[in-house]
Structures are given as C-alpha cells and as structure tokens.
Amino acid sequence: RKEVEQDPGPFNVPEGATVAFNCTYSNSASQSFFWYRQDCRKEPKLLMSVYSSGNEDGRFTAQLNRASQYISLLIRDSKLSDSATYLCVPGLDTGRRALTFGSGTRLQVQP
Amino acid sequence: GAVVSQHPSWVICKSGTSVKIECRSLDFQATTMFWYRQFPKQSLMLMATSNEGSKATYEQGVEKDKFLINHASLTLSTLTVTSAHPEDSSFYICSARTQGRGVHEQYFGPGTRLTVT
Numbered sequence: 319r320k321e322v323e324q325d326p327g328p329f330n331v332p333e334g335a336t337v338a339f340n341c342t343y344s345n346s347a348s349q350s351f352f353w354y355r356q357d358c359r360k361e362p363k364l365l366m367s368v369y370s371s372g373n374e375d376g377r378f379t380a381q382l383n384r385a386s387q388y389i390s391l392l393i394r395d396s397k398l399s400d401s402a403t404y405l406c407v408p409g410l411d412t413g414r415r416a417l418t419f420g421s422g423t424r425l426q427v428q429p
Numbered sequence: 430g431a432v433v434s435q436h437p438s439w440v441i442c443k444s445g446t447s448v449k450i451e452c453r454s455l456d457f458q459a460t461t462m463f464w465y466r467q468f469p470k471q472s473l474m475l476m477a478t479s480n481e482g483s484k485a486t487y488e489q490g491v492e493k494d495k496f497l498i499n500h501a502s503l504t505l506s507t508l509t510v511t512s513a514h515p516e517d518s519s520f521y522i523c524s525a526r527t528q529g530r531g532v533h534e535q536y537f538g539p540g541t542r543l544t545v546t
Contacts, residue, residue, distance in 0.1 A: 356473075359520065359540075359542070360539070360540065361522050361537040361538060361539050361540045362473065362522075362537055363537070364534070405472075415461075415478050415486075416463045416475050416478055416524075416535070417463075417524070417535050418475060419465075419472050419473040419474075420472055421471070421472045422472070
C-alpha cells in the first residue's frame with residue numbers, strides 16, 4: 319500500500335480561484351508532512367511543513383487531520399505561477415532514511 | 430543557506446560511455462546525501478543513500494555496479510553512471526541532509542538531465 323495517495327489531477331482552475339488538494343496517508347504513526355511543489359524539469363521545492371494541526375503562509379494553508387489521516391493544502395487567489403505539481407511527502411519521524419515522493423497533484427492555473 | 434549544487438546541469442553522452450555527476454553542499458556539511466532519478470511523467474524515485482566515508486545503500490532494483498556513488502567528503506558526493514544506455518536517460522537529482530540543521534529537512538540540488546544517445 320502506498321504511503322500517501324493523492325488525486326493526480328490535473329486541476330484546471332482560473333486565476334483567482336481557491337483550490338484544495340487532499341492527501342491521505344496510511345501510516346498512523348506519521349507525525350509530520352511536507353508539501354513540495356515541482357515545476358516541470360526542476361527539482362522539488364519545499365512549500366510548507368505540517369507538524370501539528372496546520373500551518374499557514376500567505377495564500378497557502380496546510381492542515382493535518384490525524385483522526386482521518388489526511389493532509390490538505392489550500393491555495394487562495396491562485397496565480398499563474400502556482401501551476402506546478404504538488405507533492406505530499408511524509409516526514410522522517412517514523413525512521414525513514416529519506417523523503418519519498420509520489421506522483422503528486424498537477425495544478426494548471428489558467429488566465 | 431542550505432544550498433546544494435549539481436554539475437553538470439545537463440549532459441549528452443554516447444551509449445557505452447560513463448558519466449559522472451557531482452553534488453555539492455555549498456554552505457553546510459552533508460552527513461547524508463541521497464540520489465534520486467525521475468523519468469518523464471513519473472515520480473521522483475530514490476536510488477541510493479550515502480553517508481560520508483561509508484558505502485552507499487542502494488534501493489531495491491538499483492544496480493550498484495552500474496551507478497557508482499562516492500561520498501568522500503562532507504560536501505561532495507558523486508554519481509557515476511557506467512556504461513550508459515538510452516534507458517538511463519533521466520533527470521538525476523541529489524539531496525543532502527545534515528545533523529543539527531532541521532533534522533527532518535532535505536535540501537535538493539537543481540538536478541542533472543542525462544540524455545544517452
């Protein structure tokens with residue numbers, strides 16, 4: 319079973335829209351997660367860390383629901399530059415030696 | 430801070446030749462380095478983990494004799510793709526982690542695009 323499951327998308331939204339991605343995880347012992355974004359032909363870049371119930375940074379809000387074992391990422395007022403693949407990544411707190419990545423969710427913000 | 434560089438950023442080589450990719454941590458000492466690769470439209474896959482001065486630990490299905498990893502210093506790791514074939518064409522990304530600086534963080538290099546003709 320995969321550690322995390324994400325809707326691959328693509329999510330096509332107009333500029334200015336609010337969009338939310340969900341990510342479910344299978345290991346109930348996981349305490350931390352990261353949201354990364356990856357642009358085409360680029361390395362993944364850390365967007366946000368989620369260690370407790372949630373985190374907010376400008377237009378981005380991440381929430382962790384331990385009871386239901388999912389993490390969400392909310393993007394408000396979408397910009398064209400938000401177009402990318404968003405990856406939900408479990409942290410290293412359960413003894414993993416390296417971050418592991420799934421396929422992520424593709425977002426395309428349209429003018 | 431926490432910058433990781435890779436060289437070269439792209440390389441084209443002929444089938445059967447070997448290619449070396451360098452990964453450097455520029456402003457910190459990397460006790461552990463990781464090598465990933467990503468094929469088009471696929472997810473980033475961990476190839477191997479290396480600790481400075483130790484042999485690398487390879488993920489299942491990754492040939493250690495084909496992908497030679499050297500982590501001789503705390504700021505440099507190299508990946509050598511030996512006897513490259515077209516199916517080795519991929520995006521290779523290194524990542525580094527250090528103790529004491531955001532234990533759960535890994536810092537990624539910009540990647541190296543390898544094309545084998």
